[in-house]
Amino acid sequence: MSGVAPTTPPELLGSRSSRLLGSLRPRGLLVAALSTAVVFGTVGYVIVTSPGWPQVQESFLNADVFRASFPSIASALWKNIQLFVLAELCILVFALVLAVMRSLPGPVFFPFRLTSVVYVDLFRAVPSVLVIYLLGFGVPGLRLEGVTTDPFVWGLVALVIVWSAYVAEVYRAGIEAVHPSQEAAARSLGLSRLQGLRFVVLPQAVRRVIPPLLNDFIGLQKDTALVSFIGVIEVFRRTQIEAGGSFNFTPYLACGLLFLLLTIPMARFVDWLAARDRRRQLAGAAR
C-alpha cells in the first residue's frame, strides 16, 4: 500500500483545496483531519490485515517489477498520445459538420438533419469497443485493394466515429445557446446564412462549450486503450505483455499511473477554464 496511496490523495486534495477545505476554520480543519485519518486508516487497516494481503502485495505492488516494466510501458504511451491527438483533431472538425447539419433549417435540409440525428443516436448507443472490433477486423477482412489493414488506422477511425457523436451533441448545445437575435442581426446586415453561422454563431457557440469539449477528450484519452483489442501495441497491450512476462500484475498499476498523469492535467485545465468563465460571467453581471 505504502508505495501507491500517497500518489493519489494529494493530487485530489491539492487541486480542489479551495472547495474541499475552503470555509473550514482551524477547529473544522482538525475535525476534518481526524475523520480523514480514521476513515482512510480503517480502510487501510482492513486491507493490510486481510488474509490475502501478502500475496496481493507481492503480485500488484512489486517494486522490482514496477522498475523493470515502467520504461517500456511508458514508451508505449506515445502510441496513445498519437492516437488521441490525431483523433481529437479529426473529431473537432467532423463533429462540427454533424452539428451544423443538424442545425440547418427548412424542408430542403431535412435529409441532412435526419442523417445527423440517426448518426448521433447510432454511435452514442453502440459501445466504442464494438465499433473498434468491427472496423479493425472487418475492413481488413474485406481485402480491398489499396485499403490499409493497419489496426492503428482503423482504431483511430473507430474512435473518431464514436466520439464525434458525443462531441456533435456538445457543439449543438452551444449553437442552440446562441440567441436567435444574433443570427437576425447577422442576416439583417446582408450576411448569408452560412456567413452568419461562420462569423457570428459558431465563434460564440464554440467558446461556450470549450469546458464540456475538453471533458469529452478526457474520456477519449482513456478510450485509446481500447484499440489494444485489435492488436495495436499501445500502452495497455504493452502492459499485458509485461504482466504476462513477469507473472505479476504490477505493470497494470504502472499503466494506471500513466493514464492518471495523462488525464489529470487536462482535468485541472478544464476546472480552471470553468472557474474563469464563472468569474467572467460574474464580472459581466456586476456591470
Added chain:
Amino acid sequence: MSDAGSAALRVEALYKSFGDLQVLRGIDLTLQEHEVVCLIGASGSGKSTLLRCINLLEEIDGGRVWIEGVEITGRGVNVDRVRRRVGIVFQAFNLFPHMSVLGNVTLAPRKVLRLSRAEAEAQATALLERFGLADKATEYPDRLSGGQQQRAAIVRALAMKPDVLLLDEITAALDPELVAEVLDVIRELAAEGMTLLIATHEMGFARDVADRICFLDDGVILEQGPPTEILAAPKELRTQQFLQRIISAGRL
C-alpha cells in the same frame, strides 16, 4: 409598380400572422426619399413585426414591398441583396459580443460588400468618429454603456450604406439618461436626409423629428399625418385614448 418608382419604400396590403394571431392586417405605407416616419401605437400593435417584415426577417403572408421601386417580396428575390439596402437597428442592440466595436462595424462591409480590411476599417473609423465612438473602436460591446452600444449598432447598420434605415424602439432598453445621446444621433441622420422608419414610444422625439406619424392599432394604420395633427388633434377615438394614456404616464 410605376407609381412606386419614386418612393424610397412602399408597402402594400401587408399581412402577417403568427399561428392564429393576426399581427398585421393590411398595412399600406409609402415613404418618400429623405422622409422620416414614426410608427406609434401600443405594445403588440405590430410595429416591430412591420419593421421585421420590411427587412424580410419575417416571412410575410400577403402583400408586396418595394424598395426604391424594386419589388423585394416576389419569388426568387435574393434576400441577402435586399437586406444590404435596408438597415435595421434593434431594441436590444444585438451587437456581436465576441467582436470589438470595430469588428462589429466592419464584418458586413468586408464579407458582404467585399471591401478590403483597410478600406472597411477606414470607413468604420470615420463613422465611429462622427458618432463619438472613436475611442471605443477596440472595446468589446459589454464594456460599453447601453447608449454607446446602441450608437455602435447604428454605426454598424450605417456602414452598409442602406437606402432606408429601420429603427425598432431603439431607446426602449436604455436607462433614461442615455436616451438623449441615441436620439441625437437619429436627429442628425434625419437632418442629413436619411430615409427613416422609426417605431418609438418617445412621443416628444417623434414630434420633433418626424415628417409624418402613423398610429398603428391592431395591425392596421388607423391614422396618419403630420406630428402636429396626430399628436395635438387626433381624429380617431383609439388614437385619442392611446395618447391620453401616454400623457398620463408623463411621456409627452
